[in-house]
Amino acid sequence: MTRKQELRSSNRRVVLMTGAAVVLMFGFGFAMVPLYDVFCQVTGFGGRALQSTATAPARIDEDREITVEFVASVGKHAYMEFRPKVAKMKIRPGQYVQTSFFATNLNRTPITGRAIYNVAPAEGSLYFHKTECFCFTEQAFKAGEEREMPLVFSISPDVPDNIKTISLSYTFYDKTANNQVAQLTTQGE
Amino acid sequence: MSEHVATHDDHDHGPEKGLMRWVRTTNHKDIGTLYLLFSLLMFLIGGAMAMVIRLELFQPGMQFVDPQFFNSMTTMHALIMVFGAVMPAFVGLANWLVPMMIGAPDMALPRMNNWSFWILPFGFAMLLSTLFMEGGAPAAGWTMYPPLVLQTQDAFPFLIFTVHILGLSSIMGAINIVATILNMRAPGMSLMKMPLFVWTWFITAYLLIAVMPVFAGAVTMLLTDQYFGTSFFDAAGGGDPVLFQHVFWFFGHPEVYIMILPAFGIVSAIVPTFARKPLFGYSSMVYATASIAFLSFIVWAHHMFTVGMPVAGELFFMYATMLIAVPTGVKVFNWVSTMWRGSMTFETPMLFALGFIILFTIGGFSGLMLAITPVDFQYHDTYFVVAHFHYVLVSGAIFSIMAAAYYWLPKWTGNMYDERLGKIHFWLSTIFVNVLFFPQHFLGLAGMPRRIPDYSLQFADWNMVSSIGGFAFGLTQLLFCYIVYKTIKGGQKATDRVWEGATGLEFEKLSSPPPYHSFTEAPQVK
Numbered sequence: 001m002t003r004k005q006e007l008r009s010s011n012r013r014v015v016l017m018t019g020a021a022v023v024l025m026f027g028f029g030f031a032m033v034p035l036y037d038v039f040c041q042v043t044g045f046g047g048r049a050l051q052s053t054a055t056a057p058a059r060i061d062e063d064r065e066i067t068v069e070f071v072a073s074v075g076k077h078a079y080m081e082f083r084p085k086v087a088k089m090k091i092r093p094g095q096y097v098q099t100s101f102f103a104t105n106l107n108r109t110p111i112t113g114r115a116i117y118n119v120a121p122a123e124g125s126l127y128f129h130k131t132e133c134f135c136f137t138e139q140a141f142k143a144g145e146e147r148e149m150p151l152v153f154s155i156s157p158d159v160p161d162n163i164k165t166i167s168l169s170y171t172f173y174d175k176t177a178n179n180q181v182a183q184l185t186t187q188g189e
Numbered sequence: 190m191s192e193h194v195a196t197h198d199d200h201d202h203g204p205e206k207g208l209m210r211w212v213r214t215t216n217h218k219d220i221g222t223l224y225l226l227f228s229l230l231m232f233l234i235g236g237a238m239a240m241v242i243r244l245e246l247f248q249p250g251m252q253f254v255d256p257q258f259f260n261s262m263t264t265m266h267a268l269i270m271v272f273g274a275v276m277p278a279f280v281g282l283a284n285w286l287v288p289m290m291i292g293a294p295d296m297a298l299p300r301m302n303n304w305s306f307w308i309l310p311f312g313f314a315m316l317l318s319t320l321f322m323e324g325g326a327p328a329a330g331w332t333m334y335p336p337l338v339l340q341t342q343d344a345f346p347f348l349i350f351t352v353h354i355l356g357l358s359s360i361m362g363a364i365n366i367v368a369t370i371l372n373m374r375a376p377g378m379s380l381m382k383m384p385l386f387v388w389t390w391f392i393t394a395y396l397l398i399a400v401m402p403v404f405a406g407a408v409t410m411l412l413t414d415q416y417f418g419t420s421f422f423d424a425a426g427g428g429d430p431v432l433f434q435h436v437f438w439f440f441g442h443p444e445v446y447i448m449i450l451p452a453f454g455i456v457s458a459i460v461p462t463f464a465r466k467p468l469f470g471y472s473s474m475v476y477a478t479a480s481i482a483f484l485s486f487i488v489w490a491h492h493m494f495t496v497g498m499p500v501a502g503e504l505f506f507m508y509a510t511m512l513i514a515v516p517t518g519v520k521v522f523n524w525v526s527t528m529w530r531g532s533m534t535f536e537t538p539m540l541f542a543l544g545f546i547i548l549f550t551i552g553g554f555s556g557l558m559l560a561i562t563p564v565d566f567q568y569h570d571t572y573f574v575v576a577h578f579h580y581v582l583v584s585g586a587i588f589s590i591m592a593a594a595y596y597w598l599p600k601w602t603g604n605m606y607d608e609r610l611g612k613i614h615f616w617l618s619t620i621f622v623n624v625l626f627f628p629q630h631f632l633g634l635a636g637m638p639r640r641i642p643d644y645s646l647q648f649a650d651w652n653m654v655s656s657i658g659g660f661a662f663g664l665t666q667l668l669f670c671y672i673v674y675k676t677i678k679g680g681q682k683a684t685d686r687v688w689e690g691a692t693g694l695e696f697e698k699l700s701s702p703p704p705y706h707s708f709t710e711a712p713q714v715k
């Protein structure tokens with residue numbers, strides 16, 4: 001091989017290797033999405049409560065009481081009313097509790113929406129178990145429909161002592177309205 | 190297939206005549222020149238936007254521009270300065286210098302080199318055209334956080350495609366530099382003999398290859414969230430806007446090192462020349478650069494201390510960030526040791542290099558303050574952050590580019606620049622860059638938020654001082670344009686060595702200016 005051909009083939013090798021690295025890193029950017037989910041589940045980062053199906057009554061910690069606060073709000077472009085049945089309650093770790101939220105569709109058309117939740121402090125989300133929640137699935141509403149939506153949850157007795165209050169907040173997003181209204185506002189401007 | 194492909198460097202003639210020379214050129218010197226001139230143009234455009242920002246902030250109240258346009262100015266200023274001025278300037282320097290420093294006839298992939306430059310003007314034309322679009326130019330900050338950035342109107346897809354183009358250009362440039370350094374070194378030029386500028390660029394190129402694709406991925410996700418119904422960052426669909434910040438800063442922090450490592454290389458070339466002593470601790474410099482590059486991948490969340498991370502995360506990112514100060518400190522001490530007992534003279538490149546060392550260190554200190562998680566809760570998104578990154582980028586990266594321009598311009602053109610004007614340029618720049626940015630520390634500590642066109646009365650005095658510094662600094666840079674123009678046109682002839690203490694192949698083996706095709710015969714390096 002002449003020096004020139006040699007150079008050409010080593011250049012090609014560098015381009016291939018670095019090109020592969022580029023493709024790999026482009027993929028890594030997207031891989032960060034599922035990685036982030038795993039990370040959140042492990043650390044409680046992002047305040048996502050655990051979804052559990054276990055209903056076996058756990059040990060109930062009779063010595064402690066934790067205040068759970070409920071917050072409800074509606075997302076941008078959602079024309080709905082959304083409120084918790086009670087604003088807060090005191091429960092014991094290990095106890096299973098049922099409560100509910102009320103949502104009303106104020107539109108004259110049917111809508112489909114979904115409630116997205118968040119637990120604060122984020123650390124608390126590691127001990128917050130939901131066995132039944134309206135947020136697990138999408139919710140369809142007829143025009144003007146009002147509905148009571150149940151929630152069953154418990155807080156694990158392993159919850160550290162420094163957590164005295166946990167707030168669970170929901171935001172209801174109207175998937176159907178989102179695009180229409182967004183389009184309307186851009187056109188209107 | 191390759192037998193009848195006559196590559197350009199086979200010809201022994203000079204450049205093609207006329208304008209097409211610049212369009213078709215594959216010569217590393219031509220492309221270096223194109224990059225540098227383009228960067229200067231972008232510096233002026235981005236600078237004009239900075240003048241608009243300082244004009245509006247000259248006094249409290251709303252004076253000249255509406256808030257939306259103000260936000261467009263901060264966003265466009267940052268994008269243009271980062272991707273249009275600083276990065277292309279370093280790539281231009283690499284084009285000019287890397288082949289000459291390692292004894293190579295040209296870059297390894299000259300055709301690709303031409304492409305990586307020529308897609309840039311199109312990218313920026315596209316970005317600038319958004320100024321005239323319905324809804325205005327992007328205004329959500331250069332960090333493009335959703336959901337705010339999704340409110341960008343017609344400009345949105347242009348913003349995303351601009352980022353793609355700039356990313357592509359940088360990646361091609363980086364691949365070229367890696368290939369050149371790995372395959373084109375003259376016999377005897379072992380890796381550990383390479384000048385530090387080559388080393389720092391070698392490492393920077395790897396950073397670019399690693400993080401530009403991640404950035405491209407992040408903005409692609411923004412694009413599909415906006416138009417194709419995905420919800421990577423949309424809470425309504427189960428996504429998380431904070432995730433964008435993680436992806437962005439995974440790119441963003443290495444990006445700030447991409448903008449400073451080549452500067453370290455430049456200063457490491459200039460200080461020994463004017464101290465007339467070899468660089469102190471060459472190999473520790475190489476290792477320090479490599480460790481900075483490595484650490485830059487594990488500190489990104491120091492930009493997001495306030496998003497509500499678990500305490501363990503906050504602590505990890507705080508300590509990891511502070512760790513970077515160690516290799517950075519090694520560099521500063523090495524430069525100081527190089528000067529220690531040297532016979533120093535203070536020509537303009539040396540002045541800019543010294544200015545760099547002092548002012549960059551100030552920026553490093555404010556960075557350390559920001560790295561302290563609990564206090565960052567107060568400083569975050571205030572003018573203190575603005576002061577920090579302008580010390581490291583303007584009096585850091587830009588000063589190093591100025592130093593490089595004065596240092597190598599006589600080599601490139603064969604003409605000496607006007608030393609008296611150069612010194613004036615240095616002193617005015619140094620005085621006014623401090624008048625401009627030092628008061629912003631006070632403003633930030635007192636709580637003035639960044640990216641807001643109006644402020645409350647107690648911030649009035651320092652803002653006025655800062656604006657005056659800004660206008661004066663801006664005007665001073667016109668002097669630089671004049672000096673460069675004058676040097677290209679003519680002037681006292683430079684010797685081949687240019688500087689008494691200069692070392693390196695480009696000074697020892699090549700004439701000033703160097704022939705259009707240099708090192709067609711590889712030099713022997715001892």
Ligand code: HEM
Pocket residue numbers: 332445446448449491492510511513514517552553554555556557559560561565568569570574577578581582585586
């Ligand atoms: C000792 C070295 C450094 C440390 C410890 C450091 C630390 C930090 C921290 C903690 C922040 C986030 C502040 C906040 O948003 O609250 C920050 C912001 C920033 N730093 Fe540094 N930094 C260092 C060096 C650099 C260098 C060398 C550059 C660039 C050449 C740089 C460019 C920036 C930029 C551009 C931002 C602001 C980004 C934005 O929010 O728009 N920093 N730095």
Ligand SMILES: [Cu+2]
Pocket residue numbers: 441442445488489491492
């Ligand atoms: Cu950073």
